[in-house]
Amino acid sequence: AQSVTQLDSHVSVSEGTPVLLRCNYSSSYSPSLFWYVQHPNKGLQLLLKYTSAATLVKGINGFEAEFKKSETSFHLTKPSAHMSDAAEYFCVVSGGNQGGKLIFGQGTELSVKP
Amino acid sequence: DGGITQSPKYLFRKEGQNVTLSCEQNLNHDAMYWYRQDPGQGLRLIYYSQIVNDFQKGDIAEGYSVSREKKESFPLTVTSAQKNPTAFYLCASSYPRLAGKELFFGEGSRLTVL
Numbered sequence: 001a002q003s004v005t006q007l008d009s010h011v012s013v014s015e016g017t018p019v020l021l022r023c024n025y026s027s028s029y030s031p032s033l034f035w036y037v038q039h040p041n042k043g044l045q046l047l048l049k050y051t052s053a054a055t056l057v058k059g060i061n062g063f064e065a066e067f068k069k070s071e072t073s074f075h076l077t078k079p080s081a082h083m084s085d086a087a088e089y090f091c092v093v094s095g096g097n098q099g100g101k102l103i104f105g106q107g108t109e110l111s112v113k114p
Numbered sequence: 115d116g117g118i119t120q121s122p123k124y125l126f127r128k129e130g131q132n133v134t135l136s137c138e139q140n141l142n143h144d145a146m147y148w149y150r151q152d153p154g155q156g157l158r159l160i161y162y163s164q165i166v167n168d169f170q171k172g173d174i175a176e177g178y179s180v181s182r183e184k185k186e187s188f189p190l191t192v193t194s195a196q197k198n199p200t201a202f203y204l205c206a207s208s209y210p211r212l213a214g215k216e217l218f219f220g221e222g223s224r225l226t227v228l
Contacts, residue, residue, distance in 0.1 A: 009154070032215065043118075043204055043219030044157075090156065094215055102217065104156040 002027045004093045006105035014113045019063075019078040021108045023091030026072060032094035033074045034102075035065055039087045047089075050074065061085070086112045116141045120205050120220035127192075127199070127227050135190045135223045137205035144209060146188035147217065150174060151202040160203075163188055192225060200227045 007022040025031060032051045036044040048059025055067040065076045074091060091105040118139045127133045139146065145164045149157040159172030163182040177196025182188055188207075192199045202224050206217040 034216065036217075036219075041202075041222065041224065043120075043221045044206075044217070045219070046216055049216060102159075102215065104158075106154065106156045 002029075002031065002093050002103045004091050004103050004105040006089075006091050006108050008108050009106065010109045010111070012111040012113065013081045015083055016080050019076070019081045019085065019110065021076040021089050021091075021110065023074045023076065023105060024072055025074060025091070025093045027093055029094075033065075033067060034092040034094075035059065035063070035074075035076045036090045036092060037087050038090065038107075044090065047076070081110075081112045083112050083114065086110055118205055118207055118218055118220035120203075120223050123221065123223060125223060125225050127225060129227055130194045132191055132193050133199075133225065135192070135203055135205075135225070137188045137190065137220060138186055139188075139205075139207045139218075139220075140186060141207055141209075141218060142185070143207035143218070144185070145207060145215075146182070147206045147208075148172075148178070148180065148188070148190045149204045149206065151204060151222075157204065160190065199225055201225060 003026045005024045034049045035047040037047050038044045047063050048057045050057050050067045058064045063078045088107045088109050090107050093103045121136045147162040148160040151157050158174050160178050161180040163169035169182050179191045204222050205220045208215050208217050
């Protein structure tokens with residue numbers, strides 16, 4: 001069975017400092033992994049995805065994530081936080097052969113201080 | 115522009131009433147999904163449909179019903195049997211043949227039971 005754990009429910013950084021949002025996964029299959037961002041009262045937007053190609057994945061808005069199979073991790077990073085990055089972030093793993101089902105993490109709320 | 119439209123954005127309901135949330139997509143996607151979002155619980159799958167006239171229960175289908183009579187439309191009815199219907203509801207779609215099954219989300223509908 002697949003599962004995903006976001007290790008921090010809330011992360012707070014200062015503007016201009018690096019961002020690290022941590023995600024560990026468990027999967028019996030070669031997983032597809034995603035990071036989505038959600039601003040308040042909005043839908044989710046895809047930031048980036050890993051689908052067994054390059055292990056370092058670059059996404060929108062300067063975010064990137066590295067797939068580390070040995071550590072079963074897919075942490076999201078950004079070198080320099082911007083105020084507009086304040087949002088909730090979800091790590092998601094594909095459900096293997098479970099048609100149409102993705103497994104969502106609990107979410108990490110990112111706050112950015114001026 | 116292609117996308118997913120959910121309506122209404124905000125909805126208030128009295129206890130004992132059924133309500134229907136609309137979801138329309140013009141992305142020509144085969145698969146559509148309904149998720150429920152509660153604070154601190156991530157997203158939970160209610161129903162999904164991979165093809166017209168077919169749908170499957172997700173993890174929390176009790177008290178909900180759906181139909182898929184057209185490819186573009188996947189309405190969700192929250193029935194009076196749903197014990198705690200106040201939540202944020204998200205509709206999504208995907209093109210299953212696309213590697214990784216990326217989801218495209220609508221802006222959400224917030225249901226409040228008075």
